[in-house]
Amino acid sequence: MTGRPVIGEQVLCRRVPEGAFERYSARPVRTLEDYQKMAAIRAAVFMSEQDCPYEEEFDGNDLCATHFLVFDGTQAVGTLRMRWFAGFAKLERVVLLRSQRGRPALQVMLAEAFELAARKGYTRMIAQIQARLWPVWSRTFKCRMVPGRPRFWFSDYEYIEIEIVVPHHPQALSADEDPMVMIRPEGLWDRPGVLDASAGRSGQGDVAA
Template identity: 70%
Template sequence: MTGARNRIGEQVLLRPVPPEAYLSYTAEMVRTLDEYHQVSAIRAAVFLSEQDCPYEEEFDGNDLCATHFLLKAKGRPVGTLRIRWFADFAKLERIVLLPCQRGRPGLRVLLATAFELVARKGYERMIGQIQARLWPVWSRTFRCRLIDGRAPFWFSDYEYREIEIFIPRHPKALQMLEDPYLIIRPEGAWDEPGVLEASAQRSNSGEQAA
């Protein structure tokens, strides 16, 4: 997804991503331990240091069952978010930028890239738990609404509200009966042949291997 427009993901945003932003920023799914260390460093710098969040509340036991995205500005890690997956919705969490990147278009690159993946996986709605003080910011950033009838709640010393985020239907949303090789490709790289497809060429017989 590097350098390419996230055409479905951008439809969630209230302002388009400037084309030149894709030249300055990359946002990609975290696939390696080193990339996850970069995610942790950014979150520690902001949530633990700036917001004085306790370590065990920030690193809450959900990181290894979530999908993380890492934003880089000219190769430097500057932002991240994570997504967790449920039956008919996804949950947007831990959106964070280093101070030097706030108010710049990198956030829109990060969000559009994440929303693109959510749509491709077939989800059409997300939930977010946002600090109540930031509702004016998020309501101007992407298509969302406060969920009716849901009271504010508190954790880690901040008041939170629940929002619903609307995701357009992706024309290539994945289905259960896709080509089996497509389904076993690396997450998010479904349009590129994977290593397991190449491995199929090793067999020159019709025998099934356990």
């Protein structure tokens, strides 16, 4: 993604402070190194601070999800996870290192993540949040408790389900997109990628998907 995440920022309750996008940056996890940073942050917070067992924190969904990292300069300081379903996306595992809580890192990461979801064509997201954190999340991004849904427990915490409405993105991707756009790295659809550079080579010979 390029530029300020205009659509993603509209989901937040407050505009990201001036200068925050210069200090902080967020991007999808695309490399093994970034994946390891994500896992280290989650282990430091969920396993160490909240005493969550390893097999409950790393629950079998990580290799089929999109992860985000937020950086303070070059240091990864937070992460979140998104999973994709027909008609909605699910926001999960939102976490910051203790030193970053209360700072704009969270807003930057969420704005970029919501922007990605909007570009992928999603207008509805759900999240399962610790019930005790409803006052925090309801002041962070525009959401509502899903009516009629029961509270439930897992990993020693009470949870509620919330719904997040994401504005339609004017550049939402579709099945009719330029094929070269669709094969670019996740979130970098507006930049020519390595496969764009390969297009100039001869088209002769066998073709494989």
